[in-house]
Amino acid sequence: MGSAEGRIRRRTSADDSRRPSAGSPSASERPGVERHRPDRHNRSVIAWLAPQQPFPPLDAALAEPNGLLAAGGGLSPERVVDAYRRGIFPWYSEGQPVLWWSPDPRMVLFTAEFRVRRSLAKRVRQHRYEIRFDTAFERVIRACAGPRQGQDGTWITEAMIGTYVELHRRGVAHSVEAWREGELAGGLYGIALGRVFFGESMFAREPDASKVALVHLVERLRRDGVPLVDCQQETSHLAGFGARPIPRRAFAALLAQLIHSDAPPAPWIAGRWTAPETDIDRDTETAPAP
Incomplete structure (x- = not known):
């Protein structure tokens, strides 16, 4: 459910708001992208997913920005459901690739x-x-x-x-x-x-x-x-x-x-x-x- 109303990641015109844009890096601020697998020695590099490529393990997510795990891979219904089952969610802005997140800690x-x-x-x-x-x-x-x-x-x-x-x-x-x-x-x-x-x-x-x-x-x-x-x-x-x-x-x-x-x-x-x-x-x- 991110914001003044708190996430549920949200938006509203009266008493809610959406996930803050500051939480998602701009195109110039995005970490580097690795097109095959994350470099465990470079924690600013994330995986670039091909359409059928599975998600990397959750512990590959960056510490800053917190939880950024991967980019790309498309936004098919099947991909999105697979993400939620693994504790991952999509969050990106228009003009960005699809970005996948799994923050630590997780608010529940x-x-x-x-x-x-x-x-x-x-x-x-x-x-x-x-x-x-x-x-x-x-x-x-x-x-x-x-x-x-x-x-x-x-x-x-x-x-x-x-x-x-x-x-x-x-x-x-x-x-x-x-x-x-x-x-x-x-x-x-x-x-x-x-x-x-x-x-x-x-x-x-x-x-x-x-x-x-x-x-x-x-x-x-x-x-x-x-x-x-x-x-x-x-x-x-x-x-x-x-x-x-x-x-x-x-x-x-x-x-x-x-x-x-x-x-x-x-x-x-x-x-x-x-x-x-x-x-x-x-x-x-x-x-x-x-």
Whole structure:
């Protein structure tokens, strides 16, 4: 889910923002690229991937910029899914090659540790928004990619939109939407694999709309036995919800357990979900953070 709203790597016009462009080096600042394999003795060199070439091991990622692992390889749906399964995600700007990242530490949210501040809990209990799943995926991702005051460009390129829309068609990428009076007020999208949700980006056209969507998403994931939300980058905003950094190796081990195990994948509810009652409705003392 990177930014003031914290990543889920996001964007918004009201209460979210996208992954900071400073985290991705400009064309003139990018580390060197090795077209075959990373040079273990030159930690400023990364692998350049051919279309069918596998990713290098995670420990080949650079320390600075933190987690930059490889470039190239295309952005096919199959490549993207393989990346997430390994703890890797794409993040690049228009005009750059596809850049692949696996930062250390990794920011994660264990759904059992999710916390909501009292002011947001009050907003959730007002039932101001109708929460829907997967009814407007492309609208959500394009809203996340929209222009934002004070920032040039977007990391959510047209190529990335096309890939994630196709992943949505295949039942892998999902949107959570907050609607009010028939208008899309905010939301988020991400990838669901096994029993992990990989948060990607958020947007809001009304204050707290995307946060309310996040509360309902985590409630749904917790009820469906999904223990982990990948937030990718560390921010104080996400820490306020209970997210915390863990070592990259620990994150990879969790993925092996939650994605590659024989456990059935969590169900995903498409369509409208109004959830007449959440844990916040029932228990205002334990859900909100102090």
